[in-house]
Amino acid sequence: MRTVNLTRVRERIVRMKKTVFTFGLIAGGILSAMMAISMLLQDRIGFEHGETIGYSTMVASFLLVYFGIRSYRDATGGAVGFGRAVAVGTLIVVVASACYVVTWEAIYFGGYGEEFSSKYMAHLVERERAKGLSQAQLDAKVAEFKKYAEYYKNPAINAAVTFLEPLPVGMLVALVSAGVLSRRRKRKEAEPTGA
Secondary structure (H helix, E strand, C coil): CCCCCCHHHHHHHHHHHHHHHEEEEEEEHHHHHHHHHHHCCHHHHHHHHHHHHHHHHHHHHHHHHHCCCCCHCCCCCCCCHHHHHHHHHHHHHHHHHHHHHHHHHHHHHHHHHHHHHHHHHHHHHHHHHHHCCCCHHHHHHHHHHHHHHHHHHCCCHHHHHHHHHHHHHEEEEEEHHHHHHHHHHHHHHHCCCCC
């Protein structure tokens, strides 16, 4: 029967927490700062460019997931399994996404929500009008947009929808990073030692 070294388990948990919060908060800080800057410049950059900037920022900030997993791997003996790497990466993504949500909630419910909703709805209506919809179809779309705008006034729904924005990007980066970093471990184990 194998005995579990509790001290080593505790050390790994402490190391994981430190890695997750360090890299998650840095990534979240980048996401939050770029969101705030984008909101300040929204009238200049427009919604299409804002989305491009937003998702580019997400990809760039979630590169810290790779470095976080690598830091954890190196601090725990130079090897990490795929499952543990995914867990570390996922937790970094969750922390960063939570920072993103808190920033958006502060911006939205801090007085900018009504203005943002009306501008975004006008943008969506113009986009639909450019598709050549009939007036009846356009009216139906406007009614749908207004319904979603009402849902978005609920802080819980607002937070849930906002949390889901960066999550797929972050999870993709976490999976790819875990695959790359755990594969490296397997290569090292497969290399012959000594000659």
